[in-house]
Amino acid sequence: MTNTYVAVDIGASSGRLMLSQLKDGKMSLKEMHRFTNGFSFKQGHDRWDIDHIIKEILLGLEKIKQAGYPDISLGIDTWAVDYVLVGKDGKKLEDPISYRDARTNTAIKDLTARVSKEKIYQKTGIQFLDFNTLYQLFKEDKDLLAKTDKIMMIPDYIGYVLTGKAVSEVTNASTTQMLSLREGLFDKNLLKEVNVKPEQFPKLVDAGTPLGKLDKSKFSKYDLPDTDLITVASHDTASAVVGSPGMGHHWAYLSSGTWSLIGTELNVPENGSKAFAENYTNEWGAYGTYRFLKNIMGLWMIQCVRREFNNKYSFSELAEKASTVKPFQQFIDVNDKRFENPKSMISEIKNYCRETGQQIPESPGEICMAIYSNLALFYAQQIQKLNDILGYKIDTLNIVGGGSNVALLNQLTATISGIDVYAGPDEATAIGNLTVQMITKGDILNVYLARRIISDSFDIKKYLPQEEKYHRIFEEYKEFMQKIHQKSN
């Protein structure tokens, strides 16, 4: 009997349940349910509606049962760093706060006044993002923390609600910036800095660990399949990396969704001085690997612009409009903090161009081309930084996630970076989630064979570098950014 696998992949903008079966060396993929995700301002903070997310998952599972799949394997992956505080009665104390909430705006400065950045990076190898769990807990309500029995990362919490079993899966636990590279445990001194006791985190488990059965008696109003949960690479980006086809010799990935995560897969962490200076991270990957990567603002910027046009245009219409505009008309540091959660992304982009004496984009096409152009420039610069830090040349970039659907961005990236770009699968995160389940159940031997199956099973397009003339523009961009950063330091 063919095993049926379901991935629950919840990104910052959307959640989806994807069903797969393995037949004749090919992975099928069927979207069974999709829902929008997002945060809203409640009780003084930007918060996720975790009960809505769980309800949508149950609705999706009911659709799967009614579609004739009575018995499935299930894995859950979501965005990183955020957590749910669970009380002694086993129930959440409040809705989880989003990483884009303002509470951590000064947290790195405040905490690193007590523990140096160098020490934290030497211990953890994790990039400094002000919303890492370490800083969220540092700013957490002390009374709430005192009432907390367990601190569960988002996917672990969802698995706990469905099965009653609580774990801390390591790929997502590493994004807390509290896991020590040496011992592979939550670092006691960093926990102390944020008033957390070691036992407040559930036990650490590797990706691929069976979790338990969905307790259907808790959800009797739903007609659910018999469901065996497996703890997959529960940080969605870790699943995206597993689901990357890995085209090329020294290949890099770009998980392109709400965020763009660019990097490569290492077997040993790289937390030396160059990596520290460039704020690269060593998030843990599946199967003992490390995700040596950097967070880039990503298509969040496009999502904000689309919302500000009252969702009048689809994402593909916005990309279409952008393609009618000349590229590289402005140089914008897409990773400037001002773009992290602005009231108006369009105003912030225009103000940036005004303040730096550049042509101001006006139309939807001009604004989106300014974003796409500068994402491509930022990606290309990061490829060069990866080459410098790692000491070898990245020869291929695998773009996966929703952003791999943007042919314009794929081509701009290939042209500016000067390396081959393979684009797809767009649902690599779900595919990586499914892959870990299939390896755990013995349907696939290992991730290397899985990547061969993935490249055989899904549409992957190739983009070649073109138009040498843009190389001068890339040099001008790097000079421009150097001047801007010198001015701000």
Ligand SMILES: Nc1ncnc2c1ncn2[C@@H]1O[C@H](COP(=O)(O)OP(=O)(O)O)[C@@H](O)[C@H]1O
């Ligand atoms: N057909 C398309 N044309 C243009 N952009 C697209 C298309 N499909 C997806 N995208 C882009 O991909 C993004 C969503 O990527 P996805 O990986 O689903 O995000 P997440 O997992 O963060 O929710 C959208 O915000 C949009 O910018």
Ligand SMILES: C[C@H](O)[C@H](O)[C@@H](O)C(=O)COP(=O)(O)O
């Ligand atoms: C805050 C984290 O860096 C963020 O969650 C990122 O790692 C991530 O998970 C991106 O996933 P999306 O699918 O939301 O882009």
Ligand SMILES: [Mg+2]
């Ligand atoms: Mg995603």
